[in-house]
Amino acid sequence: MHSKDFGIIAFEVHFPRYYIAQTDLEVADECIGKYTKGLEQEALGLCSVEEDICSICLTVVSNLVSRLNLDLRDVGFLEVGTETLIDKSKSTKTVLMQLFENCGNLDVEGVDVKNACFGGTAALFHALNWLESSAWDGRLALVVAADIAVYGTKATRPTGGAGAVAMLLGPNAPLVIDPGLASTVSVISQSHPAQAADGLGHPIDFVCFHSPFTRLVRKAFGWLALDDVRRATCVSNGEGCNGIGQNDTNRLDAAVVDSISRLVQPDSPTLDIRETDSICMKATADLFTDRVEPGLVFARQVGNMYTASLYTCLVSLLLSTPESRLRGRRVLLYSYGSGLASAMFSLRIHQTRTLSDLCYSADSEAPKDDRTVNPIFNRLLTQRTRLDIKNFEKLLADRSTLHNAAPFKPTHRPEGLFPGSYFLDVVDEQHRRTYKQVPSCQP
Amino acid sequence: MHSKDFGIIAFEVHFPRYYIAQTDLEVADECIGKYTKGLEQEALGLCSVEEDICSICLTVVSNLVSRLNLDLRDVGFLEVGTETLIDKSKSTKTVLMQLFENCGNLDVEGVDVKNACFGGTAALFHALNWLESSAWDGRLALVVAADIAVYGTKATRPTGGAGAVAMLLGPNAPLVIDPGLASTVSVISQSHPAQAADGLGHPIDFVCFHSPFTRLVRKAFGWLALDDVRRATCVSNGEGCNGIGQNDTNRLDAAVVDSISRLVQPDSPTLDIRETDSICMKATADLFTDRVEPGLVFARQVGNMYTASLYTCLVSLLLSTPESRLRGRRVLLYSYGSGLASAMFSLRIHQTRTLSDLCYSADSEAPKDDRTVNPIFNRLLTQRTRLDIKNFEKLLADRSTLHNAAPFKPTHRPEGLFPGSYFLDVVDEQHRRTYKQVPSCQP
Numbered sequence: 001m002h003s004k005d006f007g008i009i010a011f012e013v014h015f016p017r018y019y020i021a022q023t024d025l026e027v028a029d030e031c032i033g034k035y036t037k038g039l040e041q042e043a044l045g046l047c048s049v050e051e052d053i054c055s056i057c058l059t060v061v062s063n064l065v066s067r068l069n070l071d072l073r074d075v076g077f078l079e080v081g082t083e084t085l086i087d088k089s090k091s092t093k094t095v096l097m098q099l100f101e102n103c104g105n106l107d108v109e110g111v112d113v114k115n116a117c118f119g120g121t122a123a124l125f126h127a128l129n130w131l132e133s134s135a136w137d138g139r140l141a142l143v144v145a146a147d148i149a150v151y152g153t154k155a156t157r158p159t160g161g162a163g164a165v166a167m168l169l170g171p172n173a174p175l176v177i178d179p180g181l182a183s184t185v186s187v188i189s190q191s192h193p194a195q196a197a198d199g200l201g202h203p204i205d206f207v208c209f210h211s212p213f214t215r216l217v218r219k220a221f222g223w224l225a226l227d228d229v230r231r232a233t234c235v236s237n238g239e240g241c242n243g244i245g246q247n248d249t250n251r252l253d254a255a256v257v258d259s260i261s262r263l264v265q266p267d268s269p270t271l272d273i274r275e276t277d278s279i280c281m282k283a284t285a286d287l288f289t290d291r292v293e294p295g296l297v298f299a300r301q302v303g304n305m306y307t308a309s310l311y312t313c314l315v316s317l318l319l320s321t322p323e324s325r326l327r328g329r330r331v332l333l334y335s336y337g338s339g340l341a342s343a344m345f346s347l348r349i350h351q352t353r354t355l356s357d358l359c360y361s362a363d364s365e366a367p368k369d370d371r372t373v374n375p376i377f378n379r380l381l382t383q384r385t386r387l388d389i390k391n392f393e394k395l396l397a398d399r400s401t402l403h404n405a406a407p408f409k410p411t412h413r414p415e416g417l418f419p420g421s422y423f424l425d426v427v428d429e430q431h432r433r434t435y436k437q438v439p440s441c442q443p
Numbered sequence: 444m445h446s447k448d449f450g451i452i453a454f455e456v457h458f459p460r461y462y463i464a465q466t467d468l469e470v471a472d473e474c475i476g477k478y479t480k481g482l483e484q485e486a487l488g489l490c491s492v493e494e495d496i497c498s499i500c501l502t503v504v505s506n507l508v509s510r511l512n513l514d515l516r517d518v519g520f521l522e523v524g525t526e527t528l529i530d531k532s533k534s535t536k537t538v539l540m541q542l543f544e545n546c547g548n549l550d551v552e553g554v555d556v557k558n559a560c561f562g563g564t565a566a567l568f569h570a571l572n573w574l575e576s577s578a579w580d581g582r583l584a585l586v587v588a589a590d591i592a593v594y595g596t597k598a599t600r601p602t603g604g605a606g607a608v609a610m611l612l613g614p615n616a617p618l619v620i621d622p623g624l625a626s627t628v629s630v631i632s633q634s635h636p637a638q639a640a641d642g643l644g645h646p647i648d649f650v651c652f653h654s655p656f657t658r659l660v661r662k663a664f665g666w667l668a669l670d671d672v673r674r675a676t677c678v679s680n681g682e683g684c685n686g687i688g689q690n691d692t693n694r695l696d697a698a699v700v701d702s703i704s705r706l707v708q709p710d711s712p713t714l715d716i717r718e719t720d721s722i723c724m725k726a727t728a729d730l731f732t733d734r735v736e737p738g739l740v741f742a743r744q745v746g747n748m749y750t751a752s753l754y755t756c757l758v759s760l761l762l763s764t765p766e767s768r769l770r771g772r773r774v775l776l777y778s779y780g781s782g783l784a785s786a787m788f789s790l791r792i793h794q795t796r797t798l799s800d801l802c803y804s805a806d807s808e809a810p811k812d813d814r815t816v817n818p819i820f821n822r823l824l825t826q827r828t829r830l831d832i833k834n835f836e837k838l839l840a841d842r843s844t845l846h847n848a849a850p851f852k853p854t855h856r857p858e859g860l861f862p863g864s865y866f867l868d869v870v871d872e873q874h875r876r877t878y879k880q881v882p883s884c885q886p
Contacts, residue, residue, distance in 0.1 A: 094782040111558035115534040129572035339537040
């Protein structure tokens, strides 16, 4: 049962059509550079009043179904991970079941899963366990991770965001989730693609993080490198800690080890967190560009997508990297949800299975320099509606005023919705929500 | 991997110490008989202001750990099913992790699961799938189903309730969850204990339902019987529908078939729902007493326990039935959550494995006539604190007024808390909750 290469077959990504440039926010907040250089964010996506957690989940699943021409009778498990709750009792999964009604499939396992930004990963793990269990009936699993958040204070609002990811899971997948993670994994090992695990554990070629903002990811990667060097050095010193193997410093990126190792010597001066941040980020700058940066296109342009964040990073990586650099490589994924729950796991990109269903990536060596060649990047980079600060603040105020309003019919604003998107048509006196769909065309 | 007899090893049940007799509610509401005869409820459990979803989950897990002397390092999966949300983002599971800190076990899969009253069952299924997956590391799984609800209107308040169940799952269990449910299962088959599945599917000896109130369960059992007779008759007539086998009416309880079959003939008059209810309940009265009633002790005395309801029924059945009548028997379980999600599944009580961890049931033929012999029934029937209507309404008003209050320190009222219970000590300005524990003694 356990050698079927279960993993991810297809993705769909949805993000808000409205956005504001972080440079505009900086002008308004009189802090030039703070959001673009400090947080390393370029833009902030913002849902219209017509979008809520149910509508963005309907949109992302509907878009996946359309693109793949998916027969929803083939789906036997559907779970939603979110921390954006309209209803404390009714699950968003049951709202998505309206998409299954037409084909008569009412037999679908799964509900909603909640733990801050970790809910999507929990749903993914539930789906993988279902695929490996005796409950599996041979059908596919569908996992949706989606969230919407805006922050009220000026200090926090540049780090909001919204987004949704749908992931189709099954056997013989092009992205095979590893059944377990070696504790000896290293993110700064010298590249040895497609090599089997050795004393270093699985060689890691790319790293995707939960990404509240880019600067935080850069710091996290630096600290992971520090931990790698500490463990390797510790073993080299014969201290017998939980290291990554004798003489492993030789297997790590030499420049990184050179820059960081002075932090981990027994006689190292104690540095504060900011100094350590700075040294580790500088030491890993090139590796970051190579192994992490390709995953941050959505994160930079949309902001924090919460449960969806990690998985939009994975999609970004796949769309930003030539296929020859992906085949046979291993991706490390770090998921985090406040509260807290977290997990680090990995997946392997299969050598030959088709990647074309993975969110529009072409099975080709077409140049990736022009990101807009890919339809979803094209949508992100050229088809969004930019708000000025006045309309941004007006939209924030509307969302606050209209939160939980009932009865309520939002003003329909097509410029805030992508083709194919579901939107909230009306909320009745009993807070029941009815949705409609913008006419669809493939992005 | 799939022949390890995964299932339930132990239960713990928690319910509120405060209750009001339904007869007192009837007097107050001037509707003698409506709640006791109409709903078939005896009492309504009500949490004190000091209990919330986190405290009752802490209580039920803590009590389980104490009773079994469980080493929490042996638990590798913990999930909470609930529709009682204090926090839309932080999971109750992460609150329970404080019980794991002392033993240093910070590696526990699982989060919170939400779909109305179905969340507990979803968590149970997730746990079983984990046990059968490659993610399983040999440790046990712990599932908590818990809820608290009070209703505002007089029409609905007799059907409130609260409760929590903890379930410990693992291999070689005394209650083995069946890997799949035959669609041909019948709840009114003539009893043939411990017999293998035949044309009738697995013979069902007991049925446990999600139980909002007893009368609804009685109706549901009647309709299940009606469905059995319809399918059997349909096949006997050679109509080729999805029946339970040729001549299966012979295998069903003759008296029930006699009483119901006139409803399912082609020339049967069309009856309204109330008439059908009445005929089916009357026809199945004896079978109900035999196969369903033993599961309703908590449901009658506490009311609706929402996600915990179905599983307290199972515990009630096990505690109310002599061991000789349990061994080798099969229990059908029906779980329902509004929205909706539902499941029907079954389990088998193992012929020999010890039942003593299953919520205090003794491995003996001790007479079960005196229910108070069992410590948890003793607690239910003799150790609760009865409220009069005035104090009941005062408590409801307090709960309403103090809902989401912050900062806030509840008045400590030991008479509303069982020994060993966790209670809310204080809520700070930022709504952070701190809990304490009433000194423990085994019930």
